[in-house]
Amino acid sequence: MSDKAEIFVFWPLAVLLVGTAGGVLVARNPVYAAMSLVGAFFCMAGLYLLLTAHLVAFLQILVYAGAIMVLFLFVIMLLSLSDEELGVSRMKAMQAFGALGGIGLLAVLVSAVHVSGDRGMPPVDARFGTVKAVAEVLFRQYLLPFEATSVLLLVAIVGAVIVAKQRV
């Protein structure tokens, strides 16, 4: 893709991403927050494609926008919270400090990015980010962490069942 075209794809996705992420932050109803988050995950998958991370972009849609968000929606429906339980926070001071701290952190991060200089992206070959290339890294260099991940997921499944079950 040419440079101009990439910029034209980047900006709409970036604006949509920040907008939907802000929607998660301000939504009063958790269902609206979850829907905003799904939109944010899709925008992020688009940006991953722009970074030539094809496999991770598809995993993002499959795992995040698919599995994790369905889990969230199931729990939201299961709890079926009434309006008074969704009520706004009583601690206004906490919110003010939170917003202030957030802006401070953002300033530090953006200035750090700015100081590190504006490096361009080097060209990559067609294999970069494909399933085959990522699998080669994953199964050669990171085989032990990969196997540990399977144990982690097993422990998480058993833990979730034990914690959520009424009587074990």
Next chain:
Amino acid sequence: MVPASYYLSLAAVLFTIGLAGVVTRRNALIVFMCIELMLNAANFTFLAFARMKPDMSGHAIAFFVIAVAAAEAAVGLAIVIAVFRSRGTVNVDEVTAIKDS
């Protein structure tokens, strides 16, 4: 070509939105969603650096982050259900069972 600093700044904005949500929102479900947002921002940074090097290891780390986020969501939501069952609320300010006084 979109410069690397654009991606990194966007990830910083996302991380800050997630952090502000964790600090200011009191609904445990929305707090979890904001944590997912922060994990995603970290993932985004990994991928931006992977593209910058260029080195595929960042993609492998992003894969592990996605797996850990899935495990976290499963266990966390189970805890939310258990807390709601025993206390009838998901407001994190009202869950103070082991607080002194």
